[in-house]
Amino acid sequence: MIRNLKKALLFMILIIVSGVAGFMIIEKWSFVDSLYMTVITLSTVGYSEVAPITPAGKIFVIILISSGIGTAAYFVSLITRFILDGEFQELFRRKKMEGLLKNINEHYIVCGSGKVAHEAVKEMRKKGKSIIFIDEKSDSNEEIYTEKGVIKIKGDPTEDIVLERAKIRKAKALLVTTDNDANNLYITLTARQVNQNLYIVALADKESSMEKFRKAGANRVISITGIGAKRLASSILRPTVVDFLEVAMYGEDFQLQMEEVLVEEGSFLENKMLKESEIRTRSGVIVLAIRRDHKLDINPEPDYVIKKFDKLITLGSLEQLKKMFTLARNSEKSNQAPSS
Missing domain, CATH: 1.10.287.70 (Helix Hairpins)
Structure with a gap:
């Protein structure tokens, strides 16, 4: 037409x-x-x-x-x-979608069509993340559309053009969850070549494939079988601990939640010992662990010196976590450190 x-x-x-x-x-x-x-x-x-x-x-x-x-x-x-x-409306809708994709940045890409992918998208939406969902088995007749606040692309994620359409170069993270290890491995390898800074989490059906995914560029490899087995065993051996972690991580009505907080360069917290940081006084959160590079320090000592780009694993209410994120931001962005 x-x-x-x-x-x-x-x-x-x-x-x-x-x-x-x-x-x-x-x-x-x-x-x-x-x-x-x-x-x-x-x-x-x-x-x-x-x-x-x-x-x-x-x-x-x-x-x-x-x-x-x-x-x-x-x-x-x-x-x-x-x-x-209706072709005029379709053209208008397509232009609108292209506009959304053009302006999107620091977003999360999810590849897959099964329950794992859909549940992951649902959980990420609760956190208010910008998501592009590549669904090869979508029933939609449209190549690009929105559904429940998620931009969806109908296409094969193993094709370079589909990943480019999802703005892989501007994405913050990629979750690869197709039902085929070979496809997941190929997507991981392609994505890593295109975007060296991309954080990639890949799903591996076979635990024997996990090392291949790491070599292909995945930052984290998840085995559903392995995680499921550990969760089952822990549910029997440490049921109360499992209940607490599950509610703290995923419970919507639970007062306390766990979050990962990045210490930005120029933050009020930078180069301060944990006991000097006044984190507990200023925000109210509890620091459970600190990740620096690839090392995770659980229950860090009071004289632990916080450095820029450290990731603090914290526990607190939503209001306390908001204060913590403000505290960890660059001081210029925050205008000033929150008052106690």
């Missing part, structure tokens, strides 16, 4: 240009008079001529009407169909 519209529009422009040129040559009229005469001739509105027409001019008008009115009618019918058949 769009192609036909373009062709009809081009033909209409050619006819108008020919009409203007014809009147200017045959009748020696000005450009404005020639354009005016061409338009009223093609539109058949019936206005009078700008000046008496010569016999040659009358023949030209006959030719112009014969060739132009049919094209004009066809052009109008195409526009009518374009609007009534």
Whole structure:
């Protein structure tokens, strides 16, 4: 339809240009008079001529009407169909989606179509994250659409063009959860080559494949079988601990939650010992552990010196966690450290 519209529009422009040129040559009229005469001739509105027409001019008008009115009618019918058949709305929707994708940044990409992928998206949405969900088995007829606040792309994530469409170069993290280890491995490898800073979490069906994923560039590899087995054993051996961790991590009504807080460069906390940081006084959270590079210090000592880019694993209420995030931000961004 769009192609036909373009062709009809081009033909209409050619006819108008020919009409203007014809009147200017045959009748020696000005450009404005020639354009005016061409338009009223093609539109058949019936206005009078700008000046008496010569016999040659009358023949030209006959030719112009014969060739132009049919094209004009066809052009109008195409526009009518374009609007009534919903193609105009579809074009508008597509442009809107392209605008969303153009402006998106620091987002999370999820590849997969099973329950694991859908549950992961649901959990990430609770945290208010910007998500692009690549779903190969989507029932939608649209390539790009939104559903429940999530941008969805219908396509095969093993294809480079689909990952590019999901703005893989501007993404913050990638979750790979297709039901095939080979596909997951290929997606991981491709994504790592395109974006060296991307944080990649990959799902491995076989535990024997986990090392291959790490070599391909995955920051973290998850084995559903391994995690499931450990959770089952822990549920029997340490049921209360499992209940606490589950509620703290995923409970919506639980007063306390665990969060990972990044200490930004220039933060109020930078280069302070834990006991000097006043984290407990200023925010109310409890620091359970600190990750620096690849080392995790659980229950850090009071004289532990906090450095920029440390990740603090904290426990607190939503309000306390908000204060903690503010405390960990760059002092200039926060304007000033929160008062105690």
